[in-house]
Amino acid sequence: MSSMTLPYQEPLVPREPGRRQIPEPPRRGEPGGPPCAICEGKTTRAVWSDDNWTLHAPVGGSLPGAVWLASRVHVDSFSDLPEEMQADFGRAAARVERAILALGDVARVHLYRWGDGGAHFHVWFLPRPLGMVEASGMALPVWEDVLPNVPDEELRAAAERVAAAM
Ligand SMILES: [Zn+2]
Numbered sequence: 001m002s003s004m005t006l007p008y009q010e011p012l013v014p015r016e017p018g019r020r021q022i023p024e025p026p027r028r029g030e031p032g033g034p035p036c037a038i039c040e041g042k043t044t045r046a047v048w049s050d051d052n053w054t055l056h057a058p059v060g061g062s063l064p065g066a067v068w069l070a071s072r073v074h075v076d077s078f079s080d081l082p083e084e085m086q087a088d089f090g091r092a093a094a095r096v097e098r099a100i101l102a103l104g105d106v107a108r109v110h111l112y113r114w115g116d117g118g119a120h121f122h123v124w125f126l127p128r129p130l131g132m133v134e135a136s137g138m139a140l141p142v143w144e145d146v147l148p149n150v151p152d153e154e155l156r157a158a159a160e161r162v163a164a165a166m
Pocket of ligand 1: 036037038039040073074075119120
């Protein structure tokens with residue numbers, strides 16, 4: 001990843017991490033936290049679904065073709081999924097990856113599972129634009145944040161093209 005470049009002028013100045021917050025603030029969808037937006041249907045409507053998963057477009061993003069895949073069941077992470085869904089995740093992820101690549105002009109599909117915002121299992125799929133080698137690796141979500149947002153309708157239309165190729 002020698003070509004990876006952050007979308008900022010250098011030099012960046014390292015800073016010290018803040019004080020640790022223990023216990024951590026509750027996330028969406030866990031006891032004491034705000035309700036789960038996925039279970040409450042407050043997210044973007046699914047563009048694709050099957051018995052185990054729903055696929056959604058982002059809002060306020062800069063990379064058309066980005067989607068997130070959520071479990072139908074409210075569980076937190078991989079280790080909380082029933083075993084058959086753990087196995088099925090690989091199959092579903094491969095289908096999403098193939099469908100995003102079919103959009104064209106995509107070099108690679110990145111997967112991110114953070115888990116820090118909400119307690120309902122979901123994984124982000126971000127297309128790294130073909131030729132945009134400076135956005136390799138961990139630089140892609142940072143570039144995604146800095147690049148100008150495209151209209152939500154455009155993100156939705158791209159996600160629907162992904163869904164159609166599933
Ligand atoms: Zn939920």
